[in-house]
Amino acid sequence: MTPHAPSDVPIYESDAERQMLWERDAGNDQPVVAIRNARRGWIVRYDLAHLDAELRPETLQRLRDSVGDRRPYPTGTDPISQAEGVGGEAGPVSGDLHESSEEAARELAAHVSTFVFDRSKWA
Secondary structure (H helix, E strand, C coil): CCCCCHHHCCEECCHHHHHHHHHHHHHCCCCEEEEEEECCEEEEEEECHHHCCCECHHHHHHHHHHHHHHCCCCCCCCCCCHHHHHCEEECCCEEEEEECCHHHHHHHHHHHHHHHCCHHHEC
16 A cells, blocks of 8 residues: 555545545555544544554554654643644554644645555554
8 A cells, every 4th residue: 555645635524524435445445544624623533443453563653753753842731641742642543643734734644644554564
């Protein structure tokens, strides 16, 4: 599987659009990497659940580290909090990572797809 280019990452707003994307990717036997246009920002979502797969522990840690490294450290937050460091939740099966703009979300989603689409990084 080829990782997404930023311009190729699908964006959805409604539950019906989300369901369509998940069904399409499940039918193609590939993970989901998509962006939700939410009321309070943009959410990069990845999901391997429909493939009964998850990221290897070392891959997950590299993903978390690389996403955290891409973010400026927010002042006044807990420096130990992994969720604050990556801007959301990044788990072995799925994740929701928040961004402030569509452009930033597309860049982040493309980066995340390099981890999620590489089957050698799955457990």
